[in-house]
Amino acid sequence: MAVNILELNKTYNSQLKCLNLLSKLRWGGSVKCTNCHKTDVRLYETKSGRYFCRSCKTQFSVFTDTIFEGTLLPLPTWFQIIGLMLNAKSSISAKEIERNTGVTYKTAYYVCMRIRVGMLMPETMLNGMIEMDESYFGGKPRKANKSKEDSQPNLSTPTTLRGRGTNKVSVVGMVERQGNIKTKVIEKLTKRNLLAMLKNNAKKEDSVLITDGFKSYIELEKYIDRLVVNHNKEFSRGIINVNTIEGFWSNVKNGIKGSYRAISKKYLPLYLCEFEWKFNHRNFSGNEFETYLRNALEQEKELLYWKAKSSDKVKKIAYEK
Numbered sequence: 001m002a003v004n005i006l007e008l009n010k011t012y013n014s015q016l017k018c019l020n021l022l023s024k025l026r027w028g029g030s031v032k033c034t035n036c037h038k039t040d041v042r043l044y045e046t047k048s049g050r051y052f053c054r055s056c057k058t059q060f061s062v063f064t065d066t067i068f069e070g071t072l073l074p075l076p077t078w079f080q081i082i083g084l085m086l087n088a089k090s091s092i093s094a095k096e097i098e099r100n101t102g103v104t105y106k107t108a109y110y111v112c113m114r115i116r117v118g119m120l121m122p123e124t125m126l127n128g129m130i131e132m133d134e135s136y137f138g139g140k141p142r143k144a145n146k147s148k149e150d151s152q153p154n155l156s157t158p159t160t161l162r163g164r165g166t167n168k169v170s171v172v173g174m175v176e177r178q179g180n181i182k183t184k185v186i187e188k189l190t191k192r193n194l195l196a197m198l199k200n201n202a203k204k205e206d207s208v209l210i211t212d213g214f215k216s217y218i219e220l221e222k223y224i225d226r227l228v229v230n231h232n233k234e235f236s237r238g239i240i241n242v243n244t245i246e247g248f249w250s251n252v253k254n255g256i257k258g259s260y261r262a263i264s265k266k267y268l269p270l271y272l273c274e275f276e277w278k279f280n281h282r283n284f285s286g287n288e289f290e291t292y293l294r295n296a297l298e299q300e301k302e303l304l305y306w307k308a309k310s311s312d313k314v315k316k317i318a319y320e321k
């Protein structure tokens, strides 16, 4: 169900109210130290929501190890941006967030990236009829960026060519009919990589895989039953089609094209997970806002990974200058 932004602004109009919600979603009734996980803690400062742990003598807050860590942006604004992002049909650009909330572009960009990290979904095993297909993102390198190492494909230029070209990024997707989707950026579409993705994301019992005729999928038959759609001869044979996953690809590509001039290969997985979240919650009838927050508060490991990646980038840019 879409987030009612007006209602959200009314309900969570102060930092304290927002803090209370985060605290409730993260710890339920009893606050746990983020370091030693013990509950012998006391509130240290109400305004900032900081706690002191009597066991390990550290300070922490509900922000610690979450997407909100280190933020100076007031929580009501965070909540508003989360609401806008969840409501956007495909995607929303930082520029649009800037226009809607009045935060600077830089802040909007940073917050959107953090929010995307919070959209990473826990691993689920797909089953039943599963469509698997790959898609390629990116076009030719820009002229100024010719050297092989530096070239970043412009991912907003969609391509449907099955090029194993130097500059296209391949993404593999698996979708359960009427169910969830899982995508992964895979540098090399080898049989081995495809099989690993399949094993990690599909229950082989009672499942049937549907793919097109791409050679690398043949090997998967050793693991799971497979039906093949031959695009050269027919678009689909009744229920044997990859229409769901192809619909997803075109939605992602249109969304990226419409909202961004260019996105880098490095951050493509984060944009994909935003589209995945939207797809997987397309028929969700509960409170999506709270469901999102609960999920986001649990992305400690992912957050560390992406934090390392972004500081990596900062270093690289500084070095190149």
Ligand SMILES: [Zn+2]
Pocket: 033, 034, 035, 036, 037, 038, 053, 054, 055, 056, 057, 058
């Ligand atoms: Zn502690």
